Amino acid sequence: MIGSLLIANRGEIACRIIRTARALGVRTVAVYSDADAEALHVREADEAVHIGSSPARESYLVGERIIAAARETGAEAIHPGYGFLSENADFAQSVIDAGVVWVGPRPASVRAMGLKDAAKKLMQEAGVPTTPGYLGDDQSPDRLQREADAIGYPVLIKAVAGGGGKGMRRVDQSEDFADALASCRREAAASFGDDRVLIEKYILSPRHIEVQVFGDSHRNVVHLFERDCSLQRRHQKVIEEAPAPGMDAATREAVCAAAVKAAQAVDYVGAGTIEFIADASEGLRADRIWFMEMNTRLQVEHPVTEAITGQDLVEWQLRVASGEPLPRRQDQLSITGWAMEARLYAEDPVRGFLPSIGRLDALDLGEAVRVDTGVEQGAEISPFYDPMIAKLIAHGDTRDEARELLADALDEAVIWPVRTNAGFLVEALDHPDFAAGNVDTGLIAREGEALMPPALPSEEALIEAAAALAPDLPVAGFRLNAPARREGRFLLAGEPIAIDFTDAPLVEVAEPLDSVLITEGGQTWELAPFRATGATGSAAADGAILSPMPGRIIAVEIVAGAAVVKGQRLVTLEAMKMEHSLVAPFDGTVAELNAETGGQVTEGTLLVKVERQEG
Numbered sequence: 251m252i253g254s255l256l257i258a259n260r261g262e263i264a265c266r267i268i269r270t271a272r273a274l275g276v277r278t279v280a281v282y283s284d285a286d287a288e289a290l291h292v293r294e295a296d297e298a299v300h301i302g303s304s305p306a307r308e309s310y311l312v313g314e315r316i317i318a319a320a321r322e323t324g325a326e327a328i329h330p331g332y333g334f335l336s337e338n339a340d341f342a343q344s345v346i347d348a349g350v351v352w353v354g355p356r357p358a359s360v361r362a363m364g365l366k367d368a369a370k371k372l373m374q375e376a377g378v379p380t381t382p383g384y385l386g387d388d389q390s391p392d393r394l395q396r397e398a399d400a401i402g403y404p405v406l407i408k409a410v411a412g413g414g415g416k417g418m419r420r421v422d423q424s425e426d427f428a429d430a431l432a433s434c435r436r437e438a439a440a441s442f443g444d445d446r447v448l449i450e451k452y453i454l455s456p457r458h459i460e461v462q463v464f465g466d467s468h469r470n471v472v473h474l475f476e477r478d479c480s481l482q483r484r485h486q487k488v489i490e491e492a493p494a495p496g497m498d499a500a501t502r503e504a505v506c507a508a509a510v511k512a513a514q515a516v517d518y519v520g521a522g523t524i525e526f527i528a529d530a531s532e533g534l535r536a537d538r539i540w541f542m543e544m545n546t547r548l549q550v551e552h553p554v555t556e557a558i559t560g561q562d563l564v565e566w567q568l569r570v571a572s573g574e575p576l577p578r579r580q581d582q583l584s585i586t587g588w589a590m591e592a593r594l595y596a597e598d599p600v601r602g603f604l605p606s607i608g609r610l611d612a613l614d615l616g617e618a619v620r621v622d623t624g625v626e627q628g629a630e631i632s633p634f635y636d637p638m639i640a641k642l643i644a645h646g647d648t649r650d651e652a653r654e655l656l657a658d659a660l661d662e663a664v665i666w667p668v669r670t671n672a673g674f675l676v677e678a679l680d681h682p683d684f685a686a687g688n689v690d691t692g693l694i695a696r697e698g699e700a701l702m703p704p705a706l707p708s709e710e711a712l713i714e715a716a717a718a719l720a721p722d723l724p725v726a727g728f729r730l731n732a733p734a735r736r737e738g739r740f741l742l743a744g745e746p747i748a749i750d751f752t753d754a755p756l757v758e759v760a761e762p763l764d765s766v767l768i769t770e771g772g773q774t775w776e777l778a779p780f781r782a783t784g785a786t787g788s789a790a791a792d793g794a795i796l797s798p799m800p801g802r803i804i805a806v807e808i809v810a811g812a813a814v815v816k817g818q819r820l821v822t823l824e825a826m827k828m829e830h831s832l833v834a835p836f837d838g839t840v841a842e843l844n845a846e847t848g849g850q851v852t853e854g855t856l857l858v859k860v861e862r863q864e865g
């Protein structure tokens with residue numbers, strides 16, 4: 251076993267890797283950027299090396315600095331985690347060339363799976379079923395059009411070098427093909443420097459099924475069963491589970507065997523995932539599950555596999571990287587119970603899932619389920635990285651048990667003042683289709699509104715919280731023979747609200763409270779006594795739309811003086827590699843507009859001021 255390990259990552263996955271390394275007696279070295287100087291992964295490691303400023307391209311993506319940090323600290327191996335440099339074959343090669351052990355597959359395996367068309371061809375040769383389509387070298391528009399017509403619509407045009415959901419176009423009819431092809435090529439050339447495309451049959455009712463595979467340097471390959479990651483928002487996974495609902499033993503055997511074949515075809519060593527797309531219009535069937543791509547690293551959702559197999563996948567990675575054989579043979583692996591994972595993000599579903607950055611003044615995720623996190627109460631969610639707060643992983647005897655455990659844990663989460671998707675996750679877990687295991691990748695897009703958590707806490711929760719604050723408030727109407735009327739004005743998350751709490755039991759509060767946190771359905775609100783000065787005055791209360799983070803304005807959809815309705819998109823900001831829509835908090839008119847398309851803005855810039863409509 252290696253004696254020391256540098257973790258070239260941050261956040262929850264760095265903490266996750268450190269936990270197993272420590273249990274195995276491996277010395278750990280963290281690396282960190284300016285923004286992460288106080289981060290949990292830095293404190294948990296035995297040693298830490300500063301590698302640059304906050305933006306990832308100046309720290310976590312600078313391969314030379316990471317290798318230098320390994321040299322400096324005598325780390326014998328580097329674990330890349332996921333994201334950042336984890337699937338960069340050139341980096342893996344430089345690590346190996348520097349005489350450091352790479353905890354991951356051989357660079358050649360990564361390269362073989364890097365381009366979509368080459369990977370698909372390789373899989374076809376290996377006898378792995380792939381989505382029907384065209385992979386040919388003839389890239390002339392005429393030929394592509396003919397192939398698409400032959401496949402039958404709808405089809406999906408994909409950039410061969412694509413990734414992250416970019417460079418894909420769905421085409422529903424032959425007449426639209428030429429335009430879609432041209433636009434896909436432009437995007438592919440701009441994003442990936444390669445305008446070649448492939449064409450696939452577009453799968454209706456698609457489900458995302460993936461298989462965890464593991465190889466060692468002694469040519470053994472096993473699978474650790476499947477995961478279902480069909481609940482997605484804009485091609486990003488939201489909730490993952492294992493096993494897959496509706497997967498019978500024969501289908502499981504077929505898809506897992508295909509995954510093992512795929513891994514063997516690239517002499518795979520380490521942890522990998524074979525992603526498949528299934529046409530689930532008539533349930534899961536072995537002849538309707540096709541290879542989509544291979545991820546040559548540990549996945550975010552690996553804990554659900556750990557839960558059902560009882561294995562520690564990071565331990566497997568470290569053993570394999572040390573040259574040991576796989577800890578288990580295929581016949582020593584089995585599925586116990588059901589596991590489900592939710593990705594808890596600092597983002598606001600009601601504001602178009604805009605990241606919500608800032609300090610986590612309150613953070614309590616309970617102890618009922620496994621929590622993988624890289625932050626503690628008091629930490630900052632910074633604008634520089636993925637705004638994930640934690641992954642919550644529930645394991646039960648049955649799917650319903652896991653689902654309910656997870657929903658309860660999210661329901662009781664206390665997080666403030668950062669906004670999160672916990673309420674949205676609770677709604678998703680409780681959605682009748684999801685509860686019944688009827689999921690496809692389009693569920694969230696179809697049901698979007700139905701999954702939005704309530705804007706306000708329940709009447710009962712408000713009354714209870716108001717009563718707890720009551721000693722601080724004037725009490726009106728104490729009369730003989732009449733019930734004491736207790737009511738007052740408060741600020742709920744900065745917005746004025748009147749609450750009549752006459753019916754609440756009287757509570758003895760020794761000291762007046764400044765505020766209370768109301769937690770319900772995964773959402774948290776602060777309730778405070780009303781202050782006429784509006785000291786807490788949130789953006790929504792006074793209609794000031796501030797830039798939530800540094801970024802670039804890519805669209806301005808209103809003009810000064812325009813009438814707007816609640817929820818209407820005003821300005822679109824590009825930040826943290828994503829587009830964020832800023833919307834009107836209420837009906838009104840645009841009183842001020844300080845945003846220009848193409849303009850760079852800093853955090854907190856006043857972009858738009860909306861004046862509330864009278865009456």
Ligand code: ADP
Nearest residue numbers: 406412413414415416450451452453456485691
């Ligand atoms: P990327 O590498 O950009 O992530 P993928 O090929 O992995 O692209 O596809 C991303 C997502 O697009 C999948 O998870 C799936 O939801 C959808 N998708 C991919 N191929 C098809 C297809 N042939 N039909 C329908 N949906 C598809």
